[in-house]
Amino acid sequence: MARPLKLQARQVIASKKHSVVREEILNAAVQLFAERGYRAVSMDDVAAALQYTKSVIYYYFKNKNEILWQIYVLSSERYSADIQPLLAQEESSAVKLRRMIRVHAMNVMNHRDWTAVYNNESSELTASQRQALNRMNRDYDAMFESVFQRGVAEGVFREIPVHVAVGGILGMCNWLQAWYNDKGPLSSEQIADFFANLLEHGYSAGTPQAA
Amino acid sequence: MARPLKLQARQVIASKKHSVVREEILNAAVQLFAERGYRAVSMDDVAAALQYTKSVIYYYFKNKNEILWQIYVLSSERYSADIQPLLAQEESSAVKLRRMIRVHAMNVMNHRDWTAVYNNESSELTASQRQALNRMNRDYDAMFESVFQRGVAEGVFREIPVHVAVGGILGMCNWLQAWYNDKGPLSSEQIADFFANLLEHGYSAGTPQAA
Numbered sequence: 001m002a003r004p005l006k007l008q009a010r011q012v013i014a015s016k017k018h019s020v021v022r023e024e025i026l027n028a029a030v031q032l033f034a035e036r037g038y039r040a041v042s043m044d045d046v047a048a049a050l051q052y053t054k055s056v057i058y059y060y061f062k063n064k065n066e067i068l069w070q071i072y073v074l075s076s077e078r079y080s081a082d083i084q085p086l087l088a089q090e091e092s093s094a095v096k097l098r099r100m101i102r103v104h105a106m107n108v109m110n111h112r113d114w115t116a117v118y119n120n121e122s123s124e125l126t127a128s129q130r131q132a133l134n135r136m137n138r139d140y141d142a143m144f145e146s147v148f149q150r151g152v153a154e155g156v157f158r159e160i161p162v163h164v165a166v167g168g169i170l171g172m173c174n175w176l177q178a179w180y181n182d183k184g185p186l187s188s189e190q191i192a193d194f195f196a197n198l199l200e201h202g203y204s205a206g207t208p209q210a211a
Numbered sequence: 212m213a214r215p216l217k218l219q220a221r222q223v224i225a226s227k228k229h230s231v232v233r234e235e236i237l238n239a240a241v242q243l244f245a246e247r248g249y250r251a252v253s254m255d256d257v258a259a260a261l262q263y264t265k266s267v268i269y270y271y272f273k274n275k276n277e278i279l280w281q282i283y284v285l286s287s288e289r290y291s292a293d294i295q296p297l298l299a300q301e302e303s304s305a306v307k308l309r310r311m312i313r314v315h316a317m318n319v320m321n322h323r324d325w326t327a328v329y330n331n332e333s334s335e336l337t338a339s340q341r342q343a344l345n346r347m348n349r350d351y352d353a354m355f356e357s358v359f360q361r362g363v364a365e366g367v368f369r370e371i372p373v374h375v376a377v378g379g380i381l382g383m384c385n386w387l388q389a390w391y392n393d394k395g396p397l398s399s400e401q402i403a404d405f406f407a408n409l410l411e412h413g414y415s416a417g418t419p420q421a422a
Contacts (some may be wrong), residue, residue: 038336039250094415119389120331123248148414158416161397164405165414171386172379178330179378187370194375202358202413203376204305205369 009055014150022060024050026074029067034113038068038121068121069129075118076136079107087143093151094200100144101199102192105173108180109188116179141166151194169199217258220266233271235261237285240278249279249332279332280340286329287347290318291354298354302363305411311355312410313403316384319391320399326388327375352377380410 031155032041040163043064061067086099103190108115122133158167166205172195180191239260243252254275260266272278319326333344333393355377362368368376384405391402 035334037250037332039248040334043225059381091262094417097414153413156412156416157235158412160405160409160414164397164402165409167386167390168383168406168409169414171389172383174389175378175382175386178382178385186375191375194371195379198371198376198379198413199409200413201369201417202411203308203362203368204304204411205367205370 006051007056008053009059018060021056022094025057025060026067026070030071030113030117033071033121034116035205038064038117038124065124067125068117068124071114071117072122072125072133072136075111075114076133076140078111078114080102080136082107083140083143087147092156093147093154094156095153097144097147097157098196098200100147101169101173101196103175104170105176105192105195106188108173108176109178109182109191112177112180113181115174117148119177141170144169171197217262217264218267219264220270229271232267236268236271237278237281238298241282241324241328244279244282244332245327247327249275249335276335276337276340279328279335282325282328283333283336283340283344283347286322286325287344287351290315293318293349294351294354298358304358304365305367308355308358308362308368309407309411311358312380312384312407314389315381315405316400317402319384319387320393321401323388323391324392326385329386330385352381355380367396373381383410404415 018097025046029041030048032045032049041064043054046064046067047057050056061070072134082103083100085112086096086103089099091097091099122130125133145162148157148162148165152162154160176191182188186194234269236257240252240257243256243260252275254265254268257275257278258268261267272281293314294311297307297314300307300310302310333341336344352374356373359368359373363370363373387402391399393399397405
C-alpha cells in the first residue's frame with residue numbers, strides 16, 4: 001500500500017473546519033495516551049497517527065499539556081452535561097439516582113479511552129490545572145451527593161455517610177474503564193442496568209436488614 | 212540542618228540486611244511513582260530519597276523496570292495471601308464474601324501508594340510482564356467469582372452475571388485508591404464495613420424486590 005503524503009498545516013486548514021480538525025487531534029491523542037501513557041507519546045506520534053505534519057498539531061494546540069488539559073475539560077463537560085438534566089427532573093430520589101448511575105456508567109464505557117486518560121494522568125497536569133480539576137470533580141460529585149442526601153432524609157436510602165456512598169457508587173462505575181470490553185457479550189446498557197440494580201438492592205437475595 | 216553524606220553501596224550493604232534495603236528501596240520508589248508517575252521518576256530520584264548513591268539502588272535492582280515489576284509481584288502476592296485463607300474457611304458464601312470484600316477494601320486503603328502504582332502503571336510493563344499480570348489478576352478475581360457463583364447457586368445471592376458482579380465489587384474497592392484519605396474522619400475499617408454492607412444490601416432502605 002502506498003504511504004499517503006503527510007498533509008501540511010495550510011492544506012488541512014483550508015480543507016476542513018477548525019472544530020473538526022481539533023476533534024480529530026483530540027481523539028487521536030486520547031487513543032494514544034490511553035494505550036501507551038501520556039509521557040510515552042510525542043506530538044510527532046499524534047501527527048503521525050493522523051498523517052498530518054507536526055505543524056498542523058501545533059496550529060491547534062500550543063503543546064502536549066494543552067491537549068491533555070482539553071481532554072480533562074471536555075470529559076468533565078460531557079459528564080456534567082449528561083447528569084444535570086437528570087438532576088433537574090421531577091422524580092423521586094430513587095428514580096433520579098438510578099438514572100444518574102446508569103448514565104455515569106454508560107459514559108465510562110462508551111468513552112473508555114477518555115476515561116482512562118482522565119483517571120490515570122492527573123499527575124501530568126500543572127498544579128493550577130489539578131486545582132481546577134479537583135473543583136470540577138467536587139461539583140460533579142456534589143450532584144450525586146445532593147440526591148443521596150435527600151434520599152436519606154426522606155428515609156428511602158439507608159444512612160450511609162454520603163461521601164462514602166457516592167465514592168462507592170462512582171468508584172464501581174469508574175472502574176469499568178479497567179475491564180469493560182465493548183466486544184464482550186453484554187452491552188454497556190445491560191451492564192449499567194446490573195450496576196444500578198446491584199447498588200440499589202445489593203447482591204443478597206435474602207430479606208434484609210433494617211438500616 | 213547539615214545534609215548527611217550519601218552512603219556508598221558497600222557501606223550500606225555491610226551495615227544492613229539485604230532484605231531490609233530492598234524493602235526500603237521499594238517503599239521509596241512506590242511513594243515517588245505514586246506521587247509523580249513512574250516515567251517522571253529516575254533511579255537518581257529513588258537514591259536521593261534514601262540518601263544512598265545510585266550504585267546502591269543498582270546493586271539491588273537491574274533497572275527501574277525491575278523495581279516496577281517487583282511492586283506488581285509483591286502487591287499481588289499480598290492481596291492473594293490475605294484472601295486465600297478466607298476462601299478456605301468453613302463459612303457460608305455470604306459470610307465469606309463479606310469478609311473478602313472487607314479485606315480487599317482495607318488492603319487498597321492501607322497500601323494506597325502501592326495500589327496507585329498497581330492501578331495506573333501497567334502500560335509501563337513489558338508485554339510478557341503484562342501477560343503475567345493478567346494471569347495474576349484473573350487468579351485473584353477467580354477467588355471472588357467462585358464464592359459469588361456458589362452463592363448464586365445456593366440462592367442466597369441474586370443472579371447477576373458473575374464477572375459483572377465481581378467487577379463491580381472489586382471496582383468499588385479499587386477506586387478507594389483515588390479518594391481514601393487516611394486523615395479523614397472514618398477509619399479504613401469503618402469504610403470497609405460500609406462498603407461490604409452497601410454491596411450486600413444496597414443503598415435502598417425499602418423492602419426489596421425478588422431477584
